Amino acid sequence: MSMAKDHEYNVQAGEPVGVVAAQSLGEPGTQMVLRTFHMTGVAATAIATSGLPRIIELLDAKKMPSSPLMRIRLKESYAKSFAKADEAAKKISEIKMSSVMRHIVENFSKGKILVVLNTQSLQAADLTARPIAARLGKELGVEAKVGEHGNIIVSTHTKNLKEVRAITVKITKAIVNGIEGAGRAMVVQDKNGDFYIESAGSNIEPVMQVEGVDPEKIYTNDLFSMYRVFGIEAARNTLALELRKTLEDQDISVNDRHISLIADAMTSGGTLQSIGRHGLVGKKESVFARAAFEETVKHLINAAAFGEVDHMRGVTENILVGKQIPLGTGSVKLVIKSKESKKK
Amino acid sequence: MSRNDINSVLSTLGITVGNLPKILVSDPQAKKLSAKAGDVLEIEREDFGKAYTYYRLVVER
Numbered sequence: 001m002s003m004a005k006d007h008e009y010n011v012q013a014g015e016p017v018g019v020v021a022a023q024s025l026g027e028p029g030t031q032m033v034l035r036t037f038h039m040t041g042v043a044a045t046a047i048a049t050s051g052l053p054r055i056i057e058l059l060d061a062k063k064m065p066s067s068p069l070m071r072i073r074l075k076e077s078y079a080k081s082f083a084k085a086d087e088a089a090k091k092i093s094e095i096k097m098s099s100v101m102r103h104i105v106e107n108f109s110k111g112k113i114l115v116v117l118n119t120q121s122l123q124a125a126d127l128t129a130r131p132i133a134a135r136l137g138k139e140l141g142v143e144a145k146v147g148e149h150g151n152i153i154v155s156t157h158t159k160n161l162k163e164v165r166a167i168t169v170k171i172t173k174a175i176v177n178g179i180e181g182a183g184r185a186m187v188v189q190d191k192n193g194d195f196y197i198e199s200a201g202s203n204i205e206p207v208m209q210v211e212g213v214d215p216e217k218i219y220t221n222d223l224f225s226m227y228r229v230f231g232i233e234a235a236r237n238t239l240a241l242e243l244r245k246t247l248e249d250q251d252i253s254v255n256d257r258h259i260s261l262i263a264d265a266m267t268s269g270g271t272l273q274s275i276g277r278h279g280l281v282g283k284k285e286s287v288f289a290r291a292a293f294e295e296t297v298k299h300l301i302n303a304a305a306f307g308e309v310d311h312m313r314g315v316t317e318n319i320l321v322g323k324q325i326p327l328g329t330g331s332v333k334l335v336i337k338s339k340e341s342k343k344k
Numbered sequence: 345m346s347r348n349d350i351n352s353v354l355s356t357l358g359i360t361v362g363n364l365p366k367i368l369v370s371d372p373q374a375k376k377l378s379a380k381a382g383d384v385l386e387i388e389r390e391d392f393g394k395a396y397t398y399y400r401l402v403v404e405r
Contacts, residue, residue, distance in 0.1 A: 228372075230373070232371050234375075269366055270371065270400070291403070
């Protein structure tokens, strides 16, 4: 769009941009997929939540998206070679013990636990028993050795039945490779021929420490991670981008400025705020506006108890009492000079 | 931003400092710039290909 055209679309003062944005997003929302559905044959790591469920997730500012995703950019030297990129991806990719284990046997009288590994899945994951044993030992504070047939023998230093069982449970839940919550990581090539990593999980902080990863260039669809690590501006941009992407995936075109406005509104307080009872609407200045939305009695009683004052500056409260709303022509206040009014 | 710059921006927009969007002092980017409460940050944004300037007031909480 050219600059001149941009100016032609500038809004007039008093234009209800918020309502227009809400309507512009709400109407196409009625045409979107209401349910999460699954597709087969998608090349990427996992099938992302799409359509209306994802939009709701974003506007509710949920702590963790139902299908988290990371896009991890690598440092120059790592991005050019597949082998090096793959090496970094292996350090990230999360593999759980349960997926490489065949079964687990406890010997309570000796206080030992035998973990029988699945050689096929080990090979598929490019892992061996030795590093797994080392990691188990370090993380659970037990003695883990590689026994015959490539099995892992864990000595627990206790014969207490309960304690041994507790360790067994910990072992089955343990992560044998990669970073907790990072999910399966894969090396992908962009159109410039540079390699980067896509991962079906989200846990930015430890990933930043991995060798070869460019800590400034990690993207995740998890708003709160972005907010925590990169700040409110990054979270705002992520929110806008994710909204845009979700709508585009459904072949819905909504003007960018509506999306930008929503993202700005949700982040204007310096934190991520959801839209709704616990967020933007719930924190409105006017008592009547809040009471008109949800939990009417609660707001009125609290207002009465604490002596709140309603300045009647918003739209809702003015409609409620039948006054002109401060929008459009209604936003202009009439000022009459006292001298001139006397002349009449 | 300097006090003068802040005032000129506020007068062109016809608002007071309190009306600006906020950013917490504890925000990673605010920390990076070692911003103090009451400062105004000037943010160069590129939003869907359109570049513009955004302002945020640094607040305690």
